[in-house]
Amino acid sequence: MPLAPSATQAVAPAPRCVPQRPPRTVGAGAALVAGAALVVSGCQRGPAPCEVTGTITHQGKPLTSGLINFLAEGRQPQGGAIQSDGSYRFELLPGSYQVRVDTPPKLPAGWKEGDPPPRLGPRQAPVAYSNYATSGLVLEVTGDENPQRADFELR
Numbered sequence: 001m002p003l004a005p006s007a008t009q010a011v012a013p014a015p016r017c018v019p020q021r022p023p024r025t026v027g028a029g030a031a032l033v034a035g036a037a038l039v040v041s042g043c044q045r046g047p048a049p050c051e052v053t054g055t056i057t058h059q060g061k062p063l064t065s066g067l068i069n070f071l072a073e074g075r076q077p078q079g080g081a082i083q084s085d086g087s088y089r090f091e092l093l094p095g096s097y098q099v100r101v102d103t104p105p106k107l108p109a110g111w112k113e114g115d116p117p118p119r120l121g122p123r124q125a126p127v128a129y130s131n132y133a134t135s136g137l138v139l140e141v142t143g144d145e146n147p148q149r150a151d152f153e154l155r
Helices: 028-043
Strands: 050-058 067-071 078-081 087-092 095-102 137-141 152-154
Touching: 050 137, 067 087, 078 087, 095 152
Parallel strands: 050 152
Antiparallel strands: 050 087, 067 078, 067 095, 095 137
16 A cells, blocks of 8 residues: 655655647748748849939920830839829839820710710820820930939920
8 A cells, every 4th residue: 555645755746748849931922931031121122213304295295194104125014104293103124115195085975885985086196196006205214313314205
């Protein structure tokens, strides 16, 4: 028969069962994300974009609407809206760009999708400027000036 511990004997506590968590592993997806973050964070930086601003005019008057787009070889086109005062402002990487300016006529007030096609007014600039191949417009972004000014006078 086992003896009961005396008051002077120390009793060892019973071992406790504590669940162990498995060690964390990093999956391939997390490693790929971490690697991409290193590249994006500056390990391999290219040239910094430059702000390009300017005004687009036709026969001496600023265009009041439309689009201006810039296309560099091997890159996606960039650009957007021409402001009501004929100005534009974009960030572009240094390089040589073909430029197009499109000024489609505005739809009449109140016209909505599904209505018969409206009779449209004239364009603000000749349609030849709306195509990279026929516009004859080019822009060289040097990176020497930031912002770089580039005005376009359409004839």
